[in-house]
Amino acid sequence: MENESSEFYARQVVLPGVGLEGLAKLRAATIAVAGVGGVGSSAAYYLARSGVGRIRLVDQDIVEPSNLQRVHGASQEDLFHPKAEVLSRRLSDFGSWLSVETVVETITDRNVDDLFRDVDLIFDGLDNFRTRYILNRFALQSQTPYLFASAVSDQAHLALLNPPQTPCLECVMPHVMDRFEDSCETLGVGPSITGLTGSIGAETILHSLLGRPTLLRDHLMTIDMGGPEFLFTKLSRRDDCAVCGKFPDENPEASPTVTLLCGEHTANVLPFDRLDLHLSQISAMIPTERILANTNSVLVYREGPYTISLFRNGRLLIGDIDEETEASKVANHVWRTVKNMKSPTPKKPRPPYEAGGFSYSLAKET
Numbered sequence: 001m002e003n004e005s006s007e008f009y010a011r012q013v014v015l016p017g018v019g020l021e022g023l024a025k026l027r028a029a030t031i032a033v034a035g036v037g038g039v040g041s042s043a044a045y046y047l048a049r050s051g052v053g054r055i056r057l058v059d060q061d062i063v064e065p066s067n068l069q070r071v072h073g074a075s076q077e078d079l080f081h082p083k084a085e086v087l088s089r090r091l092s093d094f095g096s097w098l099s100v101e102t103v104v105e106t107i108t109d110r111n112v113d114d115l116f117r118d119v120d121l122i123f124d125g126l127d128n129f130r131t132r133y134i135l136n137r138f139a140l141q142s143q144t145p146y147l148f149a150s151a152v153s154d155q156a157h158l159a160l161l162n163p164p165q166t167p168c169l170e171c172v173m174p175h176v177m178d179r180f181e182d183s184c185e186t187l188g189v190g191p192s193i194t195g196l197t198g199s200i201g202a203e204t205i206l207h208s209l210l211g212r213p214t215l216l217r218d219h220l221m222t223i224d225m226g227g228p229e230f231l232f233t234k235l236s237r238r239d240d241c242a243v244c245g246k247f248p249d250e251n252p253e254a255s256p257t258v259t260l261l262c263g264e265h266t267a268n269v270l271p272f273d274r275l276d277l278h279l280s281q282i283s284a285m286i287p288t289e290r291i292l293a294n295t296n297s298v299l300v301y302r303e304g305p306y307t308i309s310l311f312r313n314g315r316l317l318i319g320d321i322d323e324e325t326e327a328s329k330v331a332n333h334v335w336r337t338v339k340n341m342k343s344p345t346p347k348k349p350r351p352p353y354e355a356g357g358f359s360y361s362l363a364k365e366t
Contacts, residue, residue, distance in 0.1 A: 038070035040125020042198025080293035267327035275314030
């Protein structure tokens, strides 16, 4: 294995500031990538190629057709599979010396400590500030460096934050609301800007791990592909910051159980109690023509006007929905149904929408 990895990184170790000692530092590092869409998957790809030894991929979503344009490693065969698992399989092909950990989960204020404990740095490939602010508070409390990265339309922003030595994210961008009109679905996004953002972010992480200087440590970098232009804005802490200021808010708002994902017409619904579902048994009770994907971690199927992604722990992604109350209604119906299932296979054929325990209607209300 050592001979294989030595050849794999032969060009890497001759770079200034790397060498065998630097490669050993990278091999000993653990990086968490939160969100593995276009930006996060690009960063993870280049971190793995550059010698980082352990990468933890944390993502709640599945691969959809619109993701294939920019998500590294995803193909038609991966549709409706968890993004983190798809990327993990691709990265694991690089070599046995790379350890990839996959976490298919929603980041909340209740689990952030467990998800990101014992990592050397967090790369933010997320698409919403609600979750970014949760990571920001964790980064401050644990003093874990946090690389903020965002790309939409033909622009991107990056900054390496390490509060309290640097400003935190809420110092730089306070009270940002996730709005549909600011999302990728509305403004668009291309693979070149997400790939460039991920690769610059990965290189910044390498500099940090190797103790090399980087402008992103105290500057916000803005990329405008229209020029192209690369702009740097000096960052400073705010005394009135609600997170790292003189009088921080000690009682931040708790993570909601139902969240409409910005720009996706999809709701993420967390169960009140964590479940341990046998997805193979549940899938046997749904007509085959309605099943889009069936893995160890998620079952994706059509139900009336909705696309349901049922995860093993009971979490749901409900597609083609725009109201939280309707999402809660659909989620409660699904949970009641799967909890009441008695047998792994239907006893006799039934009409559509009445397969085994799935005898219910989820027509949209008007």
